Amino acid sequence: MSTDSSIRSILALDIGATLTHAALLEPVEGAHRMVACVNTPTTLRPQTDLVASLHRSVERIQEIVGRRLFDEDGTPSKPRQGQKGIDALIVTLSAAAPLECALIGLTEDLSLKSARAACQSGHTIVRREIILAQERHARHRELAALRQDPSEVIIIAGGVDGGPVHQVIDAAELLATLFADLEPQLRPTVLFAGNQEARRPIAAALGPDFGFGVVDNVQPTPDLSSPQELQRELAHLYERRKFPELAGYDTLSEWTSIPLMASQTGLRAILQFLSRQGLYGSRVLGLDVGGRQTTAALANGRLVASQSIQVGMSQGLEDLLHAVDIEYIQRWLPTEDLTRRAAAQLGNQALRPQSLPTEPDDLVLIQAAMREAVRLTLTGLTLNLHEHPRETWAVDAIAARGGSLLHARPDAQATLALLDAVQPVGTTRLLLDWASVWPQLGALAQIEPLAALQVLDRDALLDLGTIVSLPGQGDTDQTAAHLSLLRNVGGVQVANIDWGHLLRLDLDHGETAILEINPVTGTWQGSKETRSVKVQGGRLGLILDARGRPLALPEDAEMRRGKMQTWTKELS
Amino acid sequence: MISPLAIILRERLLACPGEVLVQMGDHLTSDDVVARPAAGGSLVAMDLAREMDIDPLRVDRHLLVQAGDQVTPGALVAQRRHWGPFYRQVRAELLGDVVGIHDGSLFLRQVGEPGLLRAFVPGEVVKVHPGRGASIRTTGAYMRCIWGCGGEGWGRLSMMVDDPGAPLTWNQVGRRQRGQVLVGGHLENPRTLSRAELFGVRGIIAGSIDPGLMRQCKQLSIPVLVTEGMGDAPMANPIHEMLALHHKRWAVLSGNCSRGQAELIIPLPGKADNLDVTNPNSLKEGCLVRLTSPSLCGMVAAIESLPTERQPTGLGYLTHGAIVRLSDQSSLFVPLSNLELLR
Structure with missing residues (x-):
């Protein structure tokens, strides 16, 4: 594969809450490869500083590749000219604290549940939940508490489309009363994700001084949950509100080839x-x-x-x-x-x-x-x-x-x-982002999908191997099954595995084989006949797990610690 | 991180706009009020409909106050004729501003003490932030702690232990410690904490704390500061020595860990050159450092050398670090990320 793009040298960073991961991606023999990657501490004191974190990583990358990527004044040298500079800078962020949200919903089992699901995306944290279908004074007390300790976002969900609207409108009117003495820029953003017919009355109740947004109803019918649009809106809000709070955001935004991404x-x-x-x-x-x-x-x-x-x-x-x-x-x-x-x-x-x-x-x-x-x-x-x-x-x-x-x-x-x-359970491949570069590649795919794919395929996936979990239970240390590994390159490897144990079999990275499992003792799901599984080797070859599902650890502490030592040895 | 003498500048700002009560050049004590919020008190919902036993929609016609009014405790806010000469009356229970009336409830914002912003750091006002607060400058000894909780407090430092590893025991805390900031090596007994609060202790500083006590600490009304971390590590000697030097002196402490400000300030007379105590100097040979590696946490060592090349750790990966000399004279390589400058 070759790339015709003018973007050749790409610096891709993920600035996290603890570590900053940076990778330099460049064409090698016609395809983009990861030529260097580093993990450096994110600069946290006196506050999270994006530019300082980036510079720390860049220094290390420059040391490794032996050429300068940034100018002396600390700005990226773009585009690359000869041995100096880069063509693109990609940054993803998880260093920002999540948006603090309050949820207001009609009922616990419908609207609140769906709104809560939308808030599980990693960009938000739910600080408070208020159910409107409760006694009037308790409801008022809880809504008053929202003013006392304001969240950054208030999500109002409630009412299936075509259903009653008065309770959510009433809540919006009360919010307008309670927040009337607060300057507009200090008020929370209100997102409405409920009954479509309440949109206009709620907008009117809140007035122009609230940041107000409308998304699809998270519970349009009693049987249908639709949190996706609210989830997307929260992600946008997170990027708009939380990213700029980080020191160096404006500078970094000018340097990056695409907007900073979560x-x-x-x-x-x-x-x-x-x-x-x-x-x-x-x-x-x-x-x-x-x-x-x-x-x-x-x-x-x-x-x-x-x-x-x-x-x-x-x-x-x-x-x-x-x-x-x-x-x-x-x-x-x-x-x-x-x-x-x-x-x-x-x-x-x-x-x-x-x-x-x-x-x-x-x-x-x-x-x-x-x-x-x-x-x-x-x-x-x-x-x-x-x-x-x-x-x-x-x-x-x-x-x-x-x-x-x-x-x-x-x-x-x-x-x-x-x-x-x-x-x-069953057969599972285990993949590791060993270089901490997946988020950056996801962002890079927006402008250079081929480069992202090339790096992901060749450098960014550590295939630890195939795990085969035996579908059954048996007495510890009793033989669970006879195993035959028929390797594609020829030859058969034979072994036994006991219940309560792990077993590693040699299988070269990328090599495929057929694993035959002949049950001996224990209770097996399905028939007790020989079963065949197609497997592929990884860094650790092939791993068999006969510890049973769900995994039961011994009650006795000494025995349990012994088990942990045994399992560690069996995989090492 | 400790500094025996530094110029310390602290911004004291309200979370929401209010009235600033100090001026440039004022000399403040810790207790002085810098600013008070315009609307800082708690918000209380009064259920008028229930109190008057009427439909929420009919509350409006019985109201005696409106949004923006201020009411005093006992003031009548609503009444309706109940039977003959008898009225059902609702009175305010606190001094507050009427925020609004909605759906049969009256919302009252308490006016008064809560929310007052005090100086905390005794010193001179060097800048006034209109509507928000002031910057205060003082000179003194400074220590940033690794963990704290319980807000702000001030009082006289009292060294309760000679050995930096000795626990602060419950029977050391009594009536005599009222108003003091107690210093111990280790916190391990919940009774020590409850007695400290009971007897009016103004704060506690310890080298380490049993992790099981953290939850109790967070419920206390007094600040607790920890210099080394969780477990039973002794307080680092340089810190213990500095605190012992200032035994009986006035100290202010903040346990506000969420803003990275768990800190102790001991105001001192005299001039200092160090303007910025928040940025420790870079590591140099001879510096005293605290080790923060998970399994060595709390140990104090001196830097022997700073190799320019990356070195292998016990896990095999290469990283930049320092060779440090421990108290038993053995040497060890420690990643830079696992070192904290003491002095």
């Missing part, structure tokens, strides 16, 4: 692409474990649902420790010493978000926390999918990214953490 938006584009491309199957579960928030998204040709929770591996650790009991995190730890230190060490990581793990134990602990952050987010995702919460996922591929997965030198640790958190 990292989540870029990431979704990549997930949808992976799903449509189908190389790893069409049902792709995306996981982004960031410093401040964790996102899970399911794509199946298009994005089906996503869920973001404000828990993460640095600034978001404190919220995680509030959301889950420390014992849930401790259950994933292999030693008593680490279990004892867990609460304090995670607390300190939250206080010093840019501290790097330097010892294997640091990583084990942070990945224990990651398991719980992912588990929590996936529970939310099932609710968004209108399903009952469950612990297992049948997906073709898991596409994961996040700082806590980057320093996992033996990739086995990251793999085990993801296996425990997601508990995939």
Whole structure:
């Protein structure tokens, strides 16, 4: 493949709440490749500074490639001339704090539920929810509290199209009364996502001094939920309101080749692409474990649902420790010493978000926390999918990214953490954004789709391998199945796997094979006949998981820690 | 980060517009009011319809006040004839401004003390921000803490422990500590915190805190500052020494961690050159640093050298860092991200 574009040298950055990830993409032998990538701390003090963060990354990239990308005065040298400069600068952002929203809805089970689903995109955080269908004085008291502690956005949802409108209009009139003494620029933006017939009366009730927007009804009929347009509007609002609050935004906006984009938006584009491309199957579960928030998204040709929770591996650790009991995190730890230190060490990581793990134990602990952050987010995702919460996922591929997965030198640790958190069933490919470049590639695809595709295909996907989870349960240490791996290059590898264990089989990266599973003991879903699965090797070859689903950890702490040590060894 | 003597400038601004009560050149104490918000009090909803037992639509005709009026506690805001000479009356319970009347409820914004912006930092007003507040300058010792909660407070520093690793125990906190800012090495007992609040202690500074106490701390009405972090790490010696030097001196502390401002200021007479305490100098050989690596958090070391080349960590990746000498004289490579300058 070759590219005719005038854009050849591309600097792509993702500025996160903790780290800034930068990659230099340039044509090599006719196709765009990633020639350098770095992770540097985002400049947070005295405040998040976009330009300072960018300069830090650029310095490191310049050191690596041995040429200047920026001029002496700190501005990008565009276009590239000879050995100096770049042609395009792409920036995605997740450093901005989410929009603080208040939800007003008619009922809990319809309008509020749909509006809440729209707020799970990662750009917003819901601070308050008010149900209008409650006793008048309680309703007034809660609406008055909105004035006392204003959110940045008030979303009014409620009423199916054609239904009654008086309650939402009444709420808007009261908001107008309560906010009358506040200067227009200090008032929250009001978004109306309810009964279409209430749009004009609500606009009239609020008057010209409110920022007011109208989107599609999130619950047009009792059976239909439609949060997409509200979700899009919130994403725009997030970019319009929160990005400019970051120091250096104006300067950066002048330098970039396309408007700054939310990292989540870029990431979704990549997930949808992976799903449509189908190389790893069409049902792709995306996981982004960031410093401040964790996102899970399911794509199946298009994005089906996503869920973001404000828990993460640095600034978001404190919220995680509030959301889950420390014992849930401790259950994933292999030693008593680490279990004892867990609460304090995670607390300190939250206080010093840019501290790097330097010892294997640091990583084990942070990945224990990651398991719980992912588990929590996936529970939310099932609710968004209108399903009952469950612990297992049948997906073709898991596409994961996040700082806590980057320093996992033996990739086995990251793999085990993801296996425990997601508990995939069936055959699943495990993909990692090892260079932290997916959001930027999603943004780049807007102007240079071919370059984005070339880099994604060749450099930005770390294929850890295929996971085959045996569909059954059995007594621990009893032989679960005889395995035969018929390699396409010739030869057969034979092995046994026991219940309660993991097994790694050698299979070269990219090599395909047929895995035959002959059940021996235990209870199997479906028939007990030999089954064949087509598999492909990755960085870790082929991984078989016979621990059962859902994964049951021993109650006894000593036994549980022993199990964690065994599983780590089996994958290493 | 600590500075033994610095010029400290603090902007004291209202969150929403109001009236500024100080002028350029004024010398303020911590308690002095800098500004008061135009509409800072809490908003109260009074259910007039229920109180008068009438339909919300009929409340208007019985109102005795209107939007914009100010009412005093006990003032009649609505009444209706109930039976014969008897009336159903609704009276205001607080001093407040009538914000509006809607759907049978009257919304009253409380006027008074809440929301007053005090100086916090004792010093000279060097700039007035019309309608918002003022900038105050003072000279003193400064310390930024890693964690804090409980708002702002001020009082006399009181060293409660000689050993920077010793806990502040519950029986050290009593009536005699009223009005003081207590300094201990470690916080591990919830009773210490509840007694501090009960006996009118004005603030607590500790080296470390048991993570299980964080929730209780956030519910306290007094500021709690932590210098090292969670766990049982002792307070770093340079910090303990600086605080001991100022035993019995006036200190102001802010636990407002959300704005990165958990800090202690000890106003001192004299001149200082350091104008900017928020930007620590870059690391140099000989500097005393605190290690923040997850498993070494709270240890203090001296920088031996700063290699120009990236070095491998225990996990194998390469990064820029410093070789530091620990108290047991052993040396260790630590990434720059895991170092905090103490002095």
